[in-house]
Amino acid sequence: MSCFLTVKNLFKEYEGCRALRGVNFGLEKGDFLSLFGPNGAGKSTLLGIVSTLVSPSSGQIEIKGFDLTEEPEQFKKQLGVISHNSLLYDHMTALENLIFYASLYKVKAPENRAVELLRVVELYPRRHSRVGQFSRGMRQRLSVARALVNDPALLLLDEPYSGLDQYAAAILTEQLAELKSKERTVIMVTHNLDHGLNSATKVGILSAGCLVFMEERDSVDPALFEVEYLRHVQGAVRA
Amino acid sequence: MSGFWLILQKDLHAEFRKPESVISMVFFGFLLLVILNLAIPLGSEISSETGAGILWVAITFSSILGLNRTMSQEKENRCMDGLLLSPVSIEEFFAAKMVVNVVLMLLAECSIVPLFFILYGDSFFQSLPMLVLVVLLANIGFAAIGTLFSAITAGTSRNEALLPLLFYPLVIPLISITVKVTSMIFQGAVIKDYSSWLYVMLAYGCIFTGLGFLLLGHVVRE
Numbered sequence: 348m349s350c351f352l353t354v355k356n357l358f359k360e361y362e363g364c365r366a367l368r369g370v371n372f373g374l375e376k377g378d379f380l381s382l383f384g385p386n387g388a389g390k391s392t393l394l395g396i397v398s399t400l401v402s403p404s405s406g407q408i409e410i411k412g413f414d415l416t417e418e419p420e421q422f423k424k425q426l427g428v429i430s431h432n433s434l435l436y437d438h439m440t441a442l443e444n445l446i447f448y449a450s451l452y453k454v455k456a457p458e459n460r461a462v463e464l465l466r467v468v469e470l471y472p473r474r475h476s477r478v479g480q481f482s483r484g485m486r487q488r489l490s491v492a493r494a495l496v497n498d499p500a501l502l503l504l505d506e507p508y509s510g511l512d513q514y515a516a517a518i519l520t521e522q523l524a525e526l527k528s529k530e531r532t533v534i535m536v537t538h539n540l541d542h543g544l545n546s547a548t549k550v551g552i553l554s555a556g557c558l559v560f561m562e563e564r565d566s567v568d569p570a571l572f573e574v575e576y577l578r579h580v581q582g583a584v585r586a
Numbered sequence: 587m588s589g590f591w592l593i594l595q596k597d598l599h600a601e602f603r604k605p606e607s608v609i610s611m612v613f614f615g616f617l618l619l620v621i622l623n624l625a626i627p628l629g630s631e632i633s634s635e636t637g638a639g640i641l642w643v644a645i646t647f648s649s650i651l652g653l654n655r656t657m658s659q660e661k662e663n664r665c666m667d668g669l670l671l672s673p674v675s676i677e678e679f680f681a682a683k684m685v686v687n688v689v690l691m692l693l694a695e696c697s698i699v700p701l702f703f704i705l706y707g708d709s710f711f712q713s714l715p716m717l718v719l720v721v722l723l724a725n726i727g728f729a730a731i732g733t734l735f736s737a738i739t740a741g742t743s744r745n746e747a748l749l750p751l752l753f754y755p756l757v758i759p760l761i762s763i764t765v766k767v768t769s770m771i772f773q774g775a776v777i778k779d780y781s782s783w784l785y786v787m788l789a790y791g792c793i794f795t796g797l798g799f800l801l802l803g804h805v806v807r808e
Binding site for chain 2 (some may be wrong): 398399400401402420423424426428430432433434435436437438439447448450451452453493
Protein backbone atom coordinates (compact mmCIF):
# COMPACT_ATOMS: atom_id res chain seq x y z
CA MET A 348 0.00 0.00 0.00
CA SER A 349 1.39 3.42 -0.90
CA CYS A 350 1.84 6.03 1.84
CA PHE A 351 -0.11 9.27 2.14
CA LEU A 352 3.18 11.17 1.96
CA THR A 353 6.31 9.66 0.46
CA VAL A 354 9.72 11.31 0.54
CA LYS A 355 12.28 9.41 -1.54
CA ASN A 356 16.02 9.97 -1.60
CA LEU A 357 15.82 13.71 -1.06
CA PHE A 358 18.99 15.73 -1.56
CA LYS A 359 19.51 19.47 -1.31
CA GLU A 360 22.73 21.33 -1.92
CA TYR A 361 23.33 25.05 -1.36
CA GLU A 362 26.47 26.21 -3.16
CA GLY A 363 28.48 23.15 -2.30
CA CYS A 364 26.97 22.69 1.18
CA ARG A 365 24.77 19.61 1.52
CA ALA A 366 21.69 20.50 3.59
CA LEU A 367 19.93 17.16 2.97
CA ARG A 368 21.70 13.88 2.19
CA GLY A 369 19.22 11.31 0.97
CA VAL A 370 16.20 11.65 3.27
CA ASN A 371 13.63 8.85 2.99
CA PHE A 372 10.40 8.40 4.92
CA GLY A 373 6.70 7.78 4.49
CA LEU A 374 3.68 8.89 6.48
CA GLU A 375 0.21 7.38 6.60
CA LYS A 376 -2.97 9.42 6.79
CA GLY A 377 -3.40 10.70 10.36
CA ASP A 378 0.29 10.41 11.26
CA PHE A 379 1.78 13.21 13.34
CA LEU A 380 5.54 13.35 12.90
CA SER A 381 7.54 15.44 15.36
CA LEU A 382 10.92 16.15 13.86
CA PHE A 383 13.79 17.14 16.12
CA GLY A 384 17.36 18.02 15.39
CA PRO A 385 20.15 20.47 16.13
CA ASN A 386 20.35 23.86 14.44
CA GLY A 387 21.47 23.54 10.83
CA ALA A 388 20.41 19.90 10.59
CA GLY A 389 18.21 20.59 7.56
CA LYS A 390 14.78 20.54 9.25
CA SER A 391 13.56 23.82 7.80
CA THR A 392 15.03 22.90 4.39
CA LEU A 393 13.05 19.65 4.48
CA LEU A 394 9.84 21.53 5.33
CA GLY A 395 10.68 24.11 2.68
CA ILE A 396 10.96 21.40 0.03
CA VAL A 397 7.77 19.60 1.13
CA SER A 398 5.96 22.95 1.11
CA THR A 399 7.18 23.60 -2.51
CA LEU A 400 9.02 26.81 -1.54
CA VAL A 401 12.47 25.28 -1.96
CA SER A 402 13.46 23.21 -4.99
CA PRO A 403 15.18 19.90 -4.19
CA SER A 404 18.51 19.10 -5.86
CA SER A 405 17.21 15.57 -6.43
CA GLY A 406 14.66 13.18 -5.02
CA GLN A 407 10.92 12.75 -5.15
CA ILE A 408 7.95 13.76 -2.98
CA GLU A 409 4.41 12.48 -3.42
CA ILE A 410 1.29 13.36 -1.51
CA LYS A 411 -1.80 11.24 -2.19
CA GLY A 412 -0.03 10.12 -5.36
CA PHE A 413 0.47 13.69 -6.67
CA ASP A 414 4.10 14.33 -7.55
CA LEU A 415 5.54 17.60 -6.28
CA THR A 416 7.37 18.45 -9.50
CA GLU A 417 4.78 17.15 -11.97
CA GLU A 418 1.57 18.38 -10.35
CA PRO A 419 2.54 21.27 -8.05
CA GLU A 420 -0.92 22.87 -8.18
CA GLN A 421 -2.66 19.67 -7.00
CA PHE A 422 0.07 19.18 -4.42
CA LYS A 423 -0.33 22.69 -3.00
CA LYS A 424 -4.09 22.31 -2.50
CA GLN A 425 -3.36 19.64 0.11
CA LEU A 426 -0.94 21.79 2.13
CA GLY A 427 -1.13 24.10 5.11
CA VAL A 428 2.00 25.77 6.53
CA ILE A 429 2.75 27.53 9.79
CA SER A 430 6.23 29.02 9.75
CA HIS A 431 8.29 31.54 11.71
CA ASN A 432 6.64 34.26 9.61
CA SER A 433 2.92 34.86 9.74
CA LEU A 434 2.52 35.27 5.93
CA LEU A 435 -0.17 37.85 6.75
CA TYR A 436 -0.62 41.34 5.31
CA ASP A 437 -0.21 44.00 8.00
CA HIS A 438 -2.32 46.55 6.13
CA MET A 439 -5.31 44.22 5.85
CA THR A 440 -7.71 43.26 8.63
CA ALA A 441 -7.79 39.76 10.12
CA LEU A 442 -11.01 39.02 8.24
CA GLU A 443 -9.68 40.38 4.93
CA ASN A 444 -6.53 38.27 5.24
CA LEU A 445 -8.45 35.06 5.79
CA ILE A 446 -10.99 35.82 3.05
CA PHE A 447 -8.12 36.54 0.65
CA TYR A 448 -6.36 33.25 1.42
CA ALA A 449 -9.63 31.27 1.40
CA SER A 450 -10.41 32.73 -2.04
CA LEU A 451 -6.93 31.82 -3.34
CA TYR A 452 -7.68 28.20 -2.39
CA LYS A 453 -11.15 28.51 -3.99
CA VAL A 454 -12.84 27.63 -0.71
CA LYS A 455 -16.64 27.71 -1.03
CA ALA A 456 -18.15 30.67 0.87
CA PRO A 457 -14.75 32.12 1.89
CA GLU A 458 -16.29 34.70 4.23
CA ASN A 459 -18.12 32.02 6.25
CA ARG A 460 -14.92 29.96 6.48
CA ALA A 461 -12.96 33.01 7.61
CA VAL A 462 -15.50 33.84 10.32
CA GLU A 463 -15.57 30.19 11.46
CA LEU A 464 -11.76 30.12 11.84
CA LEU A 465 -11.66 33.50 13.57
CA ARG A 466 -14.03 32.09 16.19
CA VAL A 467 -11.82 28.99 16.56
CA VAL A 468 -8.67 31.06 17.25
CA GLU A 469 -10.72 33.46 19.37
CA LEU A 470 -9.99 36.51 17.26
CA TYR A 471 -13.55 37.13 16.06
CA PRO A 472 -13.97 40.27 18.20
CA ARG A 473 -10.84 41.69 16.49
CA ARG A 474 -11.87 40.67 12.97
CA HIS A 475 -11.91 44.26 11.69
CA SER A 476 -8.55 45.20 13.23
CA ARG A 477 -5.53 45.46 10.98
CA VAL A 478 -2.95 42.73 11.48
CA GLY A 479 -0.28 45.40 11.91
CA GLN A 480 -1.90 46.24 15.26
CA PHE A 481 -1.77 42.61 16.51
CA SER A 482 0.64 41.25 19.13
CA ARG A 483 3.01 38.37 18.28
CA GLY A 484 0.67 35.85 19.91
CA MET A 485 -2.39 37.14 18.07
CA ARG A 486 -0.53 37.03 14.76
CA GLN A 487 0.50 33.45 15.44
CA ARG A 488 -3.11 32.50 16.22
CA LEU A 489 -4.26 34.15 13.03
CA SER A 490 -1.46 32.35 11.23
CA VAL A 491 -2.91 29.05 12.51
CA ALA A 492 -6.28 30.08 11.07
CA ARG A 493 -4.62 30.98 7.76
CA ALA A 494 -2.92 27.61 7.55
CA LEU A 495 -6.23 25.82 8.15
CA VAL A 496 -8.25 27.89 5.72
CA ASN A 497 -8.18 25.21 2.99
CA ASP A 498 -8.73 22.36 5.49
CA PRO A 499 -5.35 20.88 4.50
CA ALA A 500 -4.68 17.17 4.39
CA LEU A 501 -1.02 17.81 5.29
CA LEU A 502 0.01 20.47 7.78
CA LEU A 503 3.63 21.59 8.09
CA LEU A 504 4.61 23.35 11.29
CA ASP A 505 7.99 24.99 11.74
CA GLU A 506 8.54 25.82 15.43
CA PRO A 507 4.88 26.78 15.86
CA TYR A 508 5.16 27.38 19.62
CA SER A 509 8.03 29.85 19.41
CA GLY A 510 6.99 33.26 20.74
CA LEU A 511 3.55 32.10 21.85
CA ASP A 512 2.14 32.98 25.26
CA GLN A 513 0.51 30.21 27.31
CA TYR A 514 -2.95 31.12 26.09
CA ALA A 515 -1.98 31.06 22.42
CA ALA A 516 0.00 27.83 22.96
CA ALA A 517 -3.08 26.20 24.51
CA ILE A 518 -5.21 27.18 21.50
CA LEU A 519 -2.58 25.75 19.16
CA THR A 520 -2.38 22.49 21.14
CA GLU A 521 -6.17 22.25 21.04
CA GLN A 522 -6.15 22.77 17.28
CA LEU A 523 -3.45 20.15 16.77
CA ALA A 524 -5.46 17.66 18.85
CA GLU A 525 -8.49 18.36 16.68
CA LEU A 526 -6.45 17.87 13.51
CA LYS A 527 -5.27 14.53 14.90
CA SER A 528 -8.86 13.48 15.58
CA LYS A 529 -9.77 14.48 12.00
CA GLU A 530 -6.97 12.21 10.69
CA ARG A 531 -4.97 15.07 9.20
CA THR A 532 -1.28 14.36 8.62
CA VAL A 533 1.12 16.70 10.38
CA ILE A 534 4.88 17.27 10.30
CA MET A 535 6.08 19.48 13.14
CA VAL A 536 9.65 20.70 13.46
CA THR A 537 10.43 21.66 17.03
CA HIS A 538 13.12 21.88 19.71
CA ASN A 539 10.57 21.52 22.46
CA LEU A 540 10.61 17.85 23.53
CA ASP A 541 7.44 18.10 25.64
CA HIS A 542 5.28 19.59 22.89
CA GLY A 543 6.81 17.34 20.26
CA LEU A 544 6.46 14.06 22.13
CA ASN A 545 2.98 14.78 23.49
CA SER A 546 1.39 15.35 20.11
CA ALA A 547 3.31 12.86 17.96
CA THR A 548 2.47 9.43 16.61
CA LYS A 549 5.98 9.26 15.11
CA VAL A 550 9.21 10.92 16.15
CA GLY A 551 12.32 11.55 14.10
CA ILE A 552 15.73 13.14 14.47
CA LEU A 553 17.40 14.88 11.56
CA SER A 554 21.12 15.42 11.97
CA ALA A 555 23.58 16.79 9.41
CA GLY A 556 21.04 16.33 6.63
CA CYS A 557 20.29 12.67 7.43
CA LEU A 558 17.25 11.18 9.09
CA VAL A 559 19.13 9.29 11.80
CA PHE A 560 16.15 8.25 13.91
CA MET A 561 12.54 7.47 13.00
CA GLU A 562 10.27 5.46 15.31
CA GLU A 563 6.64 5.11 16.35
CA ARG A 564 6.01 7.37 19.34
CA ASP A 565 4.58 4.49 21.41
CA SER A 566 7.83 2.54 21.11
CA VAL A 567 9.94 5.45 22.32
CA ASP A 568 10.88 6.05 25.95
CA PRO A 569 10.89 9.85 26.47
CA ALA A 570 13.95 9.75 28.75
CA LEU A 571 15.99 7.65 26.33
CA PHE A 572 14.82 9.75 23.41
CA GLU A 573 16.00 12.87 25.19
CA VAL A 574 19.44 11.30 25.63
CA GLU A 575 19.56 10.37 21.95
CA TYR A 576 18.45 13.86 20.91
CA LEU A 577 21.01 15.59 23.15
CA ARG A 578 23.73 13.31 21.79
CA HIS A 579 23.02 14.63 18.28
CA VAL A 580 22.75 18.24 19.45
CA GLN A 581 26.11 17.99 21.25
CA GLY A 582 27.63 16.24 18.23
CA ALA A 583 26.51 19.12 16.01
CA VAL A 584 27.95 21.70 18.43
CA ARG A 585 31.33 19.90 18.46
CA ALA A 586 31.33 19.63 14.66
CA MET B 587 -12.48 34.42 -8.93
CA SER B 588 -9.05 33.58 -10.33
CA GLY B 589 -5.77 34.20 -8.52
CA PHE B 590 -5.02 36.98 -11.02
CA TRP B 591 -8.13 38.96 -10.06
CA LEU B 592 -7.69 38.30 -6.34
CA ILE B 593 -4.11 39.62 -6.27
CA LEU B 594 -5.04 42.56 -8.52
CA GLN B 595 -8.02 43.42 -6.33
CA LYS B 596 -5.95 43.11 -3.13
CA ASP B 597 -3.19 45.38 -4.38
CA LEU B 598 -5.48 48.02 -5.87
CA HIS B 599 -7.64 47.99 -2.74
CA ALA B 600 -4.52 48.53 -0.63
CA GLU B 601 -3.41 51.39 -2.88
CA PHE B 602 -6.81 53.12 -2.88
CA ARG B 603 -7.05 52.74 0.88
CA LYS B 604 -3.65 54.32 1.41
CA PRO B 605 -2.41 55.79 -1.89
CA GLU B 606 1.25 56.07 -0.86
CA SER B 607 2.68 54.90 -4.18
CA VAL B 608 0.63 57.14 -6.45
CA ILE B 609 1.08 60.21 -4.24
CA SER B 610 4.86 59.75 -4.06
CA MET B 611 5.06 59.10 -7.82
CA VAL B 612 3.00 62.22 -8.61
CA PHE B 613 4.92 64.36 -6.14
CA PHE B 614 8.29 63.25 -7.51
CA GLY B 615 7.11 63.74 -11.10
CA PHE B 616 5.84 67.26 -10.23
CA LEU B 617 9.14 68.08 -8.55
CA LEU B 618 11.16 67.02 -11.60
CA LEU B 619 8.94 68.99 -13.99
CA VAL B 620 9.16 72.12 -11.84
CA ILE B 621 12.95 71.88 -11.36
CA LEU B 622 13.56 71.33 -15.07
CA ASN B 623 11.24 74.24 -15.83
CA LEU B 624 13.48 76.55 -13.79
CA ALA B 625 16.27 75.96 -16.33
CA ILE B 626 14.17 77.39 -19.17
CA PRO B 627 14.22 81.19 -19.61
CA LEU B 628 10.84 82.85 -19.08
CA GLY B 629 8.77 83.26 -22.22
CA SER B 630 10.96 81.05 -24.41
CA GLU B 631 9.57 77.98 -26.17
CA ILE B 632 11.26 74.61 -25.93
CA SER B 633 11.84 72.28 -28.87
CA SER B 634 9.72 69.15 -29.27
CA GLU B 635 12.80 67.00 -28.58
CA THR B 636 13.52 68.77 -25.30
CA GLY B 637 9.85 68.62 -24.32
CA ALA B 638 9.70 64.89 -24.97
CA GLY B 639 12.89 64.35 -22.99
CA ILE B 640 11.59 66.35 -20.01
CA LEU B 641 8.25 64.51 -19.99
CA TRP B 642 9.89 61.06 -20.01
CA VAL B 643 12.48 61.98 -17.40
CA ALA B 644 9.60 62.83 -15.06
CA ILE B 645 7.60 59.69 -15.91
CA THR B 646 10.52 57.23 -15.83
CA PHE B 647 12.04 58.45 -12.58
CA SER B 648 8.71 58.63 -10.77
CA SER B 649 7.67 55.16 -11.95
CA ILE B 650 10.45 53.46 -9.99
CA LEU B 651 8.76 54.45 -6.72
CA GLY B 652 5.61 52.50 -7.63
CA LEU B 653 7.54 49.52 -8.97
CA ASN B 654 9.38 49.20 -5.67
CA ARG B 655 6.23 49.42 -3.59
CA THR B 656 4.07 46.78 -5.30
CA MET B 657 6.52 43.96 -4.63
CA SER B 658 7.75 45.19 -1.25
CA GLN B 659 4.34 44.61 0.34
CA GLU B 660 4.78 40.90 -0.46
CA LYS B 661 8.08 41.05 1.42
CA GLU B 662 6.50 41.97 4.78
CA ASN B 663 5.97 38.84 6.89
CA ARG B 664 7.07 36.86 3.81
CA CYS B 665 3.61 37.13 2.27
CA MET B 666 5.18 36.12 -1.03
CA ASP B 667 5.59 32.62 0.49
CA GLY B 668 1.86 32.62 1.26
CA LEU B 669 1.12 33.25 -2.42
CA LEU B 670 3.67 30.67 -3.59
CA LEU B 671 2.17 28.08 -1.23
CA SER B 672 -1.30 28.66 -2.67
CA PRO B 673 -2.45 27.02 -5.92
CA VAL B 674 -2.13 30.35 -7.77
CA SER B 675 0.21 29.97 -10.72
CA ILE B 676 3.31 32.10 -11.01
CA GLU B 677 1.99 33.44 -14.34
CA GLU B 678 -1.16 34.75 -12.67
CA PHE B 679 0.96 36.35 -9.96
CA PHE B 680 3.26 38.05 -12.48
CA ALA B 681 0.36 39.23 -14.66
CA ALA B 682 -1.50 40.68 -11.66
CA LYS B 683 1.57 42.54 -10.37
CA MET B 684 2.33 43.84 -13.85
CA VAL B 685 -1.22 45.15 -14.32
CA VAL B 686 -1.07 46.81 -10.88
CA ASN B 687 2.13 48.56 -11.94
CA VAL B 688 0.57 49.71 -15.22
CA VAL B 689 -2.48 51.06 -13.36
CA LEU B 690 -0.34 52.91 -10.79
CA MET B 691 1.80 54.44 -13.52
CA LEU B 692 -1.31 55.50 -15.47
CA LEU B 693 -2.79 57.11 -12.37
CA ALA B 694 0.42 59.05 -11.76
CA GLU B 695 0.66 60.05 -15.44
CA CYS B 696 -2.90 61.41 -15.27
CA SER B 697 -1.43 64.18 -13.10
CA ILE B 698 2.10 64.44 -14.50
CA VAL B 699 1.10 64.86 -18.18
CA PRO B 700 -1.41 67.72 -17.58
CA LEU B 701 1.20 69.52 -15.43
CA PHE B 702 3.69 69.09 -18.26
CA PHE B 703 1.26 70.81 -20.66
CA ILE B 704 0.73 73.64 -18.17
CA LEU B 705 4.43 74.25 -17.55
CA TYR B 706 5.87 73.64 -21.01
CA GLY B 707 3.25 75.10 -23.31
CA ASP B 708 -0.15 74.09 -24.54
CA SER B 709 1.20 73.75 -28.12
CA PHE B 710 1.96 70.12 -27.19
CA PHE B 711 -1.64 69.57 -26.08
CA GLN B 712 -2.94 68.82 -29.61
CA SER B 713 -0.83 65.64 -29.61
CA LEU B 714 -2.61 64.19 -26.57
CA PRO B 715 -4.55 61.32 -28.28
CA MET B 716 -1.40 59.78 -29.79
CA LEU B 717 0.58 60.53 -26.64
CA VAL B 718 -1.89 58.36 -24.71
CA LEU B 719 -1.06 55.42 -26.99
CA VAL B 720 2.70 55.95 -26.55
CA VAL B 721 2.32 56.23 -22.78
CA LEU B 722 0.34 52.96 -22.70
CA LEU B 723 2.94 51.06 -24.74
CA ALA B 724 5.82 52.47 -22.69
CA ASN B 725 4.03 51.56 -19.47
CA ILE B 726 3.70 47.94 -20.56
CA GLY B 727 7.44 47.73 -21.19
CA PHE B 728 8.36 49.54 -17.95
CA ALA B 729 5.94 47.41 -15.93
CA ALA B 730 7.16 44.11 -17.43
CA ILE B 731 10.82 44.87 -16.69
CA GLY B 732 10.04 46.54 -13.37
CA THR B 733 7.86 43.69 -12.10
CA LEU B 734 10.49 41.07 -12.91
CA PHE B 735 13.34 43.01 -11.34
CA SER B 736 11.37 44.17 -8.31
CA ALA B 737 10.64 40.47 -7.64
CA ILE B 738 14.36 39.72 -7.90
CA THR B 739 15.36 42.59 -5.63
CA ALA B 740 12.48 42.08 -3.15
CA GLY B 741 14.45 39.20 -1.66
CA THR B 742 17.48 41.39 -0.99
CA SER B 743 18.08 43.72 1.93
CA ARG B 744 18.84 46.77 -0.21
CA ASN B 745 16.07 46.36 -2.76
CA GLU B 746 15.27 50.07 -3.08
CA ALA B 747 18.84 50.85 -4.13
CA LEU B 748 19.27 47.75 -6.28
CA LEU B 749 16.12 48.03 -8.39
CA PRO B 750 17.11 51.26 -10.21
CA LEU B 751 20.55 49.81 -10.95
CA LEU B 752 18.98 46.82 -12.70
CA PHE B 753 15.93 48.58 -14.12
CA TYR B 754 17.34 51.64 -15.87
CA PRO B 755 20.00 49.95 -18.05
CA LEU B 756 17.33 47.65 -19.46
CA VAL B 757 14.77 50.38 -20.14
CA ILE B 758 17.22 52.77 -21.80
CA PRO B 759 16.44 51.43 -25.33
CA LEU B 760 12.72 51.73 -24.60
CA ILE B 761 13.14 55.26 -23.21
CA SER B 762 15.14 56.39 -26.25
CA ILE B 763 12.48 55.05 -28.64
CA THR B 764 9.69 56.56 -26.55
CA VAL B 765 11.36 59.98 -26.48
CA LYS B 766 11.91 59.82 -30.24
CA VAL B 767 8.27 58.90 -30.95
CA THR B 768 6.98 61.52 -28.49
CA SER B 769 9.05 64.27 -30.11
CA MET B 770 7.71 63.22 -33.55
CA ILE B 771 4.16 63.42 -32.16
CA PHE B 772 4.89 66.86 -30.68
CA GLN B 773 6.17 67.96 -34.13
CA GLY B 774 2.81 66.92 -35.61
CA ALA B 775 4.08 63.92 -37.60
CA VAL B 776 1.47 61.53 -39.00
CA ILE B 777 1.20 58.05 -37.53
CA LYS B 778 2.72 56.25 -40.54
CA ASP B 779 5.99 58.13 -39.89
CA TYR B 780 6.47 56.51 -36.52
CA SER B 781 4.23 53.41 -36.60
CA SER B 782 7.27 51.11 -36.94
CA TRP B 783 8.60 52.53 -33.63
CA LEU B 784 5.26 51.80 -31.99
CA TYR B 785 5.62 48.15 -33.11
CA VAL B 786 9.13 48.08 -31.62
CA MET B 787 7.73 49.39 -28.32
CA LEU B 788 5.00 46.76 -28.38
CA ALA B 789 7.55 44.04 -29.14
CA TYR B 790 9.74 45.26 -26.27
CA GLY B 791 6.82 44.97 -23.86
CA CYS B 792 5.84 41.54 -25.19
CA ILE B 793 9.40 40.15 -24.97
CA PHE B 794 9.88 41.22 -21.36
CA THR B 795 6.38 40.08 -20.39
CA GLY B 796 7.25 36.67 -21.85
CA LEU B 797 10.59 36.67 -20.02
CA GLY B 798 8.79 37.55 -16.80
CA PHE B 799 6.42 34.58 -17.20
CA LEU B 800 9.39 32.28 -17.90
CA LEU B 801 11.82 33.51 -15.25
CA LEU B 802 9.76 34.64 -12.29
CA GLY B 803 9.21 31.10 -10.99
CA HIS B 804 13.00 30.52 -10.84
CA VAL B 805 13.58 33.94 -9.32
CA VAL B 806 11.20 33.71 -6.37
CA ARG B 807 11.96 30.10 -5.35
CA GLU B 808 15.11 29.23 -3.46
